[in-house]
Amino acid sequence: EPEVTQTPSHQVTQMGQEVILRCVPISNHLYFYWYRQILGQKVEFLVSFYNNEISEKSEIFDDQFSVERPDGSNFTLKIRSTKLEDSAMYFCASTLKGGQPQHFGDGTRLSIL
């Protein structure tokens, strides 16, 4: 069964540095998402992306965050200047059609020092 893959599985970064989290969605999917889960808290929506543009974003997704689909297979989340509170598990998800179940990757654990 096709999977969403995320790299790296664990990223450690100094505060203030830029970080890029990478995702390869399922190949024929058209809708892409990023979520995060701070340790011990619930999974929170960050952003959705369709047709090469952001379709919805949460209040968490401020100017420090950006997403990109640089080619036909990758979907990236960039945090420009990381803060301690950005430490979390970041999940990428994709789906073929709106309303259909989203398929999640195994996540990238981001640790900001």
Next chain:
Amino acid sequence: AQSVTQLDSQVPVFEEAPVELRCNYSSSVSVYLFWYVQYPNQGLQLLLKYLSGSTLVESINGFEAEFNKSQTSFHLRKPSVHISDTAEYFCAVRGNEKLTFGTGTRLTIIP
């Protein structure tokens, strides 16, 4: 706006006993409901979904959930749990684009 409430943060259950994990939701748009499971050190896996049609939905590993519109609930049940069911279970509602998750219920199976 959407929200999901999972009333139980932790549920310990003896092996082979039944279990119910509760989920209540609110949504101002059409409702699509999901249960995701997160095994230790893994990502979120779709367990089952309600999109339309029959209000009782089942998964391949014995879980079922019933959509109850009048009570705005989507409780997850299993008649007999196994050690391998130990995980965190998240209820989620989708209105427009995004999934809104509950806080999760940690299911612990006692041998």
